[in-house]
Amino acid sequence: MSNQTTENSDEVKKIAEIIKGIKFAMLTTASEDGTLHSRPMATQQVEFDGDLWFFTREDTGKVSEAQQRHEVNVSFSDPDKGKYVSTSGAAEVVKDREKMKELWKPIFKTFFPQGLEDPELALLKVNVSQAEYWDSASTSIGRAIDFAKAYIKKDASKLGDHAKVALK
Numbered sequence: 001m002s003n004q005t006t007e008n009s010d011e012v013k014k015i016a017e018i019i020k021g022i023k024f025a026m027l028t029t030a031s032e033d034g035t036l037h038s039r040p041m042a043t044q045q046v047e048f049d050g051d052l053w054f055f056t057r058e059d060t061g062k063v064s065e066a067q068q069r070h071e072v073n074v075s076f077s078d079p080d081k082g083k084y085v086s087t088s089g090a091a092e093v094v095k096d097r098e099k100m101k102e103l104w105k106p107i108f109k110t111f112f113p114q115g116l117e118d119p120e121l122a123l124l125k126v127n128v129s130q131a132e133y134w135d136s137a138s139t140s141i142g143r144a145i146d147f148a149k150a151y152i153k154k155d156a157s158k159l160g161d162h163a164k165v166a167l168k
Helices: 009-019 061-068 097-103 106-110 140-153
Strands: 002-006 024-030 036-042 051-057 071-078 083-094 121-135 161-166
Touching: 009 071, 009 083, 009 121, 009 161, 024 051, 024 061, 036 051, 036 061, 051 061, 051 097, 061 083, 061 121, 071 121, 097 121
Parallel strands: 002 161
Antiparallel strands: 024 036, 024 071, 051 121, 071 083, 083 121, 121 161
């Protein structure tokens, strides 16, 4: 995989392209004693612009941990398409009802039965400061061809794209 570090809006677009369509992410927070906790979160299908948004309840462990230690990790994975993204950034709890209305989808009633009327409903906003992605061919045949090229040339950069992106 080609490997680079960059501060480029094209790379932010690349991250947006990879994340788009991935329905769930893993959010990792740290407890007071440094223990890491990861849990699945429904991805908001909005254009990635450097911020990630997740619905949550304000009375959860993840919110408490994010308020104590703002730095979190959010990772996305779509192994069937060979797409992976790991992001790091600062989390904050947002109680903006207009933003909630903008992001709300009826399916969220599954997790939040009271919907937008739930007084504990909140958004967890992650302001991404850096990201790393891996993007390989979208079909298993394409990945096999890329693997063969990498093996023959003894060059892992042939496996796909890999970059570290500084957003801030």
